[in-house]
Amino acid sequence: MTIQQTGTLTPQSLVEHALATSVADDTVVIVRDSTSANLRWANNTLTTNGVMHGITVTVVSFVRQAGGVATGSVTGSASSAAQVTALVEAADAAARAGSPAEDADDLVSGAAAADWDEEPGATDIHVYDRFAPALGEAFGRASSAGRILYGFVNHEVVTTYLGSTTGLRLRHVQPTGHHACTGKTADLTQSAWVGGATRDFSDVDALAMEETLAQRLAWGKRRVDLPAGRYDTILPPAAVADLMIDAYWYAGARVAWEGQSVYSRRGGGTRIGEAIAAPGVNLFSDPAYDGLQCAPFAVAASSSNESSVFDNGLPLGRTDWIRDGELTSLLQTRHSAAMTSQPVTPAIDNLVLSVDGASGGIDDLVAGTERGLLLTCLWYIRVVDQQSLLLTGLTRDGVYLVENGEITGAVNNFRFNESPVDLLRRFSHASSTGPSFSREWGDDYFSRTATPALRVPDFNMSSVSQAM
Amino acid sequence: MSAPGLDPTFTALPYRSLGDAALGRARELGVSHADFRFERVRYQHLGVRDGVLQGASDHEDLGFAVRVIHRGAWGFASAVVLTTDEAVRVAERAVAVALVAGEMTTTPVEIAPEPVHDDVTWVSAYDVNPLDVPVAEKAAVLIDWTNRLRTGAAVDHASADLQQVLENKYYADLAGTRTTQQRVRLQPGFEAMGSGADTVDSMASIAPPVGRGWEYVVGGAGSGGWDWDDEIEQVPELLAEKLKAPSVEAGTYDLVIHPSNLWLTIHESIGHATELDRALGYEANYAGTSFATYDKLGTLEYGSPVMNVTGDRTQPHGLATIGYDDEGVQTQSWDIVRDGRLVGYQLDRAMAHMKPELNPAHPGGRSNGCAYADSPGHIPIQRMANVSLQPAPDGPSTEELIGRVERGLYVVGDKSWSIDMQRFNFQFTGQRFYTIADGQLVGQVRDVAYQATTTDFWGSMEAVGGPDTWVLGGAFNCGKAQPGQVASVSHGCPTSLFRGVRILNTTDEAGQ
Numbered sequence: 009m010t011i012q013q014t015g016t017l018t019p020q021s022l023v024e025h026a027l028a029t030s031v032a033d034d035t036v037v038i039v040r041d042s043t044s045a046n047l048r049w050a051n052n053t054l055t056t057n058g059v060m061h062g063i064t065v066t067v068v069s070f071v072r073q074a075g076g077v078a079t080g081s082v083t084g085s086a087s088s089a090a091q092v093t094a095l096v097e098a099a100d101a102a103a104r105a106g107s108p109a110e111d112a113d114d115l116v117s118g119a120a121a122a123d124w125d126e127e128p129g130a131t132d133i134h135v136y137d138r139f140a141p142a143l144g145e146a147f148g149r150a151s152s153a154g155r156i157l158y159g160f161v162n163h164e165v166v167t168t169y170l171g172s173t174t175g176l177r178l179r180h181v182q183p184t185g186h187h188a189c190t191g192k193t194a195d196l197t198q199s200a201w202v203g204g205a206t207r208d209f210s211d212v213d214a215l216a217m218e219e220t221l222a223q224r225l226a227w228g229k230r231r232v233d234l235p236a237g238r239y240d241t242i243l244p245p246a247a248v249a250d251l252m253i254d255a256y257w258y259a260g261a262r263v264a265w266e267g268q269s270v271y272s273r274r275g276g277g278t279r280i281g282e283a284i285a286a287p288g289v290n291l292f293s294d295p296a297y298d299g300l301q302c303a304p305f306a307v308a309a310s311s312s313n314e315s316s317v318f319d320n321g322l323p324l325g326r327t328d329w330i331r332d333g334e335l336t337s338l339l340q341t342r343h344s345a346a347m348t349s350q351p352v353t354p355a356i357d358n359l360v361l362s363v364d365g366a367s368g369g370i371d372d373l374v375a376g377t378e379r380g381l382l383l384t385c386l387w388y389i390r391v392v393d394q395q396s397l398l399l400t401g402l403t404r405d406g407v408y409l410v411e412n413g414e415i416t417g418a419v420n421n422f423r424f425n426e427s428p429v430d431l432l433r434r435f436s437h438a439s440s441t442g443p444s445f446s447r448e449w450g451d452d453y454f455s456r457t458a459t460p461a462l463r464v465p466d467f468n469m470s471s472v473s474q475a476m
Numbered sequence: 477m478s479a480p481g482l483d484p485t486f487t488a489l490p491y492r493s494l495g496d497a498a499l500g501r502a503r504e505l506g507v508s509h510a511d512f513r514f515e516r517v518r519y520q521h522l523g524v525r526d527g528v529l530q531g532a533s534d535h536e537d538l539g540f541a542v543r544v545i546h547r548g549a550w551g552f553a554s555a556v557v558l559t560t561d562e563a564v565r566v567a568e569r570a571v572a573v574a575l576v577a578g579e580m581t582t583t584p585v586e587i588a589p590e591p592v593h594d595d596v597t598w599v600s601a602y603d604v605n606p607l608d609v610p611v612a613e614k615a616a617v618l619i620d621w622t623n624r625l626r627t628g629a630a631v632d633h634a635s636a637d638l639q640q641v642l643e644n645k646y647y648a649d650l651a652g653t654r655t656t657q658q659r660v661r662l663q664p665g666f667e668a669m670g671s672g673a674d675t676v677d678s679m680a681s682i683a684p685p686v687g688r689g690w691e692y693v694v695g696g697a698g699s700g701g702w703d704w705d706d707e708i709e710q711v712p713e714l715l716a717e718k719l720k721a722p723s724v725e726a727g728t729y730d731l732v733i734h735p736s737n738l739w740l741t742i743h744e745s746i747g748h749a750t751e752l753d754r755a756l757g758y759e760a761n762y763a764g765t766s767f768a769t770y771d772k773l774g775t776l777e778y779g780s781p782v783m784n785v786t787g788d789r790t791q792p793h794g795l796a797t798i799g800y801d802d803e804g805v806q807t808q809s810w811d812i813v814r815d816g817r818l819v820g821y822q823l824d825r826a827m828a829h830m831k832p833e834l835n836p837a838h839p840g841g842r843s844n845g846c847a848y849a850d851s852p853g854h855i856p857i858q859r860m861a862n863v864s865l866q867p868a869p870d871g872p873s874t875e876e877l878i879g880r881v882e883r884g885l886y887v888v889g890d891k892s893w894s895i896d897m898q899r900f901n902f903q904f905t906g907q908r909f910y911t912i913a914d915g916q917l918v919g920q921v922r923d924v925a926y927q928a929t930t931t932d933f934w935g936s937m938e939a940v941g942g943p944d945t946w947v948l949g950g951a952f953n954c955g956k957a958q959p960g961q962v963a964s965v966s967h968g969c970p971t972s973l974f975r976g977v978r979i980l981n982t983t984d985e986a987g988q
Contacts (some may be wrong), residue, residue, distance in 0.1 A: 016557055031635040046958070047577070047580070048761075048958055049580065050756075050757050050758045050759075050761070051584040051756075051757050051955055052582060053580070053581055053583040054549065054550075054577050054580040054581045054582075054839075055550070055758055056550055056552065056855050056857065057550060057551065057552055057573055057576075057855075058552035058553065058554065058854075058855050058959075059552070059553050059554075059573055060553070060555075060853040060854075061554070061555050061556065062539065062554075062556055062853055064555055080532070080533075081531070081532065081533040081534070082533070082536075083534065083535040083536065084535065084536035084537075084538065085535065085536060085539055085556045086556075087539055087556060087557050098534065102532065102534070102611060105610065105611060105612050105832060106529070106532065106611070106612070107529055107612075107615070109529075109666065110528045110530070110633075111530075129743070133572065133573050133576050140576060140579055140580060143580055144580045145577050145951065147580065147582060151582075156757070158757060158758075158760035158761040159761045160761055160762065160958035162958065162959055166850050185617070189761065190760050190761040191545070192757075199760075201761075211542060225844045266632070266633055266669070266849045267632065267669075267671055267674055268633075268678070272676070298637040300651055301768060307597060309533060310521070310523075310531040310532070310533035311530055311531040312515070312523060312530060312531055313530075317531075350483065357984070387764075387896070387897055388894045388896065389894070390893060390894045390897060390899070391892060391907060392892045392903075392925060392982050392986075393923075393982050394678055394981075395675070396918075396983075396986040398982055398985060399985040400892065400894045400903050400925075401894055402894070402896045402897065402901070404896075404897055405897075410538065421839055421901075423894070423896070423901050423981075424926070425901060425903075425982070425985035427986055429958050430986070430987065432943055440534035451762070451960055452955075452957075452959070452960035468985065468987070469986060470903075470927070470980070471901060471927055471978075472901070473896040473900055473901035474767070474895050474896075474898070474900040474901065475764070475896040475900050475901065475927065476769075476898065476900075
């Protein structure tokens with residue numbers, strides 16, 4: 009498959025070359041042009057960094073044969089016609105040797121989008137021109153105050169070009185950025201974290217980040233050790249995002265239909281139509297959601313329970329997963345939708361949780377709490393039991409004691425065991441919804457979330473963690 | 477069968493000319509160190525569900541990177557256009573990044589020296605490159621597995637998948653080292669799902685991923701292969717028993733842990749905890765730090781006296797095994813825990829320079845070869861060696877270990893895992909848990925998780941099994957670093973006996 013390239017082409021030319029070269033009955037081509045720049049630091053000094061450029065081409069070939077349509081999918085780094093030709097030949101051959109696909113369906117058809125001819129978006133190290141000097145200053149402030157900073161910023165722009173023999177010519181530019189910084193006291197006994205998502209770093213202030221960490225570390229001057237148990241607990245938007253992403257990822261319709269998830273109905277089928285959360289709870293995705301814009305069409309390099317190469321280019325719009333507490337949709341391909349007799353609701357690359365009537369922020373939830381815990385974020389979250397979607401994980405970088413509506417000290421960390429679906433039924437208070445960033449999943453997998461803070465009266469802290 | 481050599485489709489690529497161009501330009505720009513890494517990594521994944529091939533996809537990651545130390549700061553850049561002009565531009569970009577980084581680099585970067593390895597090659601041990609086997613042949617094997625599993629009365633659905641990797645790397649640096657390497661790894665697996673009167677559950681294969689070729693799938697139990705036929709025959713009955721099994725009573729139990737489960741506990745509580753970059757805070761914002769801080773070297777009682785752990789990047793068929801790491805360091809094996817005490821860490825060249833006393837034979841320090849980048853687009857960082865628990869030379873069999881337990885559980889296969897950011901508190905589940913009563917297995921229980929603090933757990937290890945119980949387990953999906961990188965790593969261990977470990981009932985934990 010590897011072919012040495014002799015020249016470079018535009019992404020659109022790579023698509024057209026692949027479509028023209030393939031001898032399959034139908035072909036879908038996905039070109040992703042990505043640029044990224046990052047800075048990483050620890051112990052108040054920069055550690056690693058980098059600027060990267062990548063171009064990948066995915067060729068999905070469809071070959072009609074007795075009994076259906078077989079597919080072949082091949083992806084590779086490519087920027088020349090020769091490299092793309094090799095990918096096409098491999099994909100065509102894989103389809104010819106394949107067996108009929110169970111998810112076979114008509115390919116999505118269409119025409120060229122208005123922005124098809126535009127160049128890919130890009131970023132480079134200069135995205136940090138304003139941030140970098142401020143970070144250097146933040147290191148100085150932290151050092152002189154006896155604090156240690158550790159953190160990472162990343163900015164990436166991925167432009168996707170999707171073309172097909174059925175006429176699709178779709179383009180999407182996806183900027184993704186995030187910033188996070190952990191602060192510790194010099195004796196490493198206190199730790200705090202701040203982080204968020206951004207599209208262009210114009211809204212990220214390194215000095216403000218350092219100030220927030222200083223404030224949070226100051227909260228830790230009074231240390232309170234608490235045992236395991238169930239606590240009245242305020243989950244900030246970052247922690248809620250951590251948990252809701254798992255609730256979303258495990259919402260595959262086929263798996264639910266086959267009885268293996270928290271969304272399965274006992275006795276067969278799914279829980280669609282059932283009240284699974286408190287009234288007023290809404291969980292939805294929307295490619296046009298302000299600040300969280302993402303691809304408005306489906307892109308799939310291979311088929312699985314939750315994706316289908318036949319669905320490439322399928323338009324995506326707002327999808328309610330939970331509406332007013334009722335489960336309304338699960339992650340579907342056209343194939344699983346037919347299987348479950350439900351509408352086609354493919355996965356979308358953002359997630360929003362809102363609670364009807366909720367207002368205010370974390371400060372308001374703290375003010376209304378007589379005695380409880382305020383978390384910063386969660387970590388190392390894994391599924392223990394799919395039937396209940398029981399998750400285990402840890403609190404991290406700041407658990408604070410709330411007494412009589414005020415933060416009065418820092419508490420040890422805990423291991424929790426909880427189901428996010430059950431939490432949506434049990435929470436007592438919610439703040440308004442705003443942009444959030446999952447500490448666990450935001451870096452590499454899912455950074456576009458908007459969530460409220462939730463107060464849960466009996467959050468299960470299973471054991472104490474000595475980690476600081 | 478003769479050992480495979482370097483893939484000619486890789487050696488035909490222009491990595492030498494690109495490397496010369498990039499390093500030459502870096503030298504002109506006055507850097508104190510530069511290295512060039514060219515990689516081609518091929519992946520192929522097949523997924524089958526209920527006798528139908530759901531998806532087969534190929535992916536190839538091809539490109540190169542230049543890393544420099546310039547005026548005391550790192551600079552890194554990567555690209556995919558394979559021309560010498562682009563190689564020169566990437567070298568210039570890396571230097572430009574180093575200049576930006578210099579504004580924030582308060583501690584100048586230095587790396588430990590390494591002998592020059594001039595134009596050496598290394599190829600991992602395997603017989604048949606799985607990517608040379610037709611997809612239809614491999615799909616037929618997986619389809620057959622799921623069909624056979626579904627003949628079991630308790631099995632409602634069955635899935636199988638196969639991930640295969642062919643990795644080629646060329647490394648060159650200004651000191652004169654040039655290495656060209658190739659390795660193969662694969663991860664086959666299957667899972668059977670079924671439902672009982674009041675539960676739905678699954679049981680997966682306990683076969684480890686390995687640094688072997690297609691012979692691991694079709695070669696049978698001999699010569700280090702896996703007995704897939706035997707496991708496929710057993711799993712439906714094991715699942716049927718699990719679905720009818722009683723729920724465990726939470727409490728404190730003695731555990732006999734099979735290597736198919738214990739490898740993961742080693743990975744999380746020893747492997748990551750003894751990475752020196754973590755111990756020094758370099759992962760504090762992401763993967764976390766370590767309770768095994770540098771000041772505890774030589775004094776920390778990590779576990780009981782029967783605990784001996786090595787780091788090893790030379791273990792045959794290990795997933796982290798290679799000839800030279802991604803900083804041109806020849807790989808090695810060394811002690812991490814000896815007689816229960818912490819005695820070593822995993823290093824890259826920057827870490828080795830910071831702590832030269834870890835290798836007294838080399839006054840400027842020497843890395844033990846743990847630098848790795850998972851793609852040409854990522855910077856090398858310190859990644860895990862094959863970290864393994866050693867068996868007792870005349871140690872007991874698994875049956876003998878079970879025979880020493882009055883009330884306990886025998887744990888087989890891994891499933892859920894989680895550990896805190898300093899590697900203290902962990903919780904694991906498994907594929908199956910058997911009750912041990914008066915030294916005998918008396919059937920499965922379900923809804924089990926074990927939870928402990930690392931040093932308490934390893935301190936409670938009363939006995940390790942003999943060499944016959946030792947198995948090399950491992951994973952394809954170890955995550956670390958920002959931007960995130962994924963590494964494969966193996967962990968060998970014997971069946972071992974632990975006293976007094978906390979057992980949770982996961983149904984109780986869920987409040988069900």
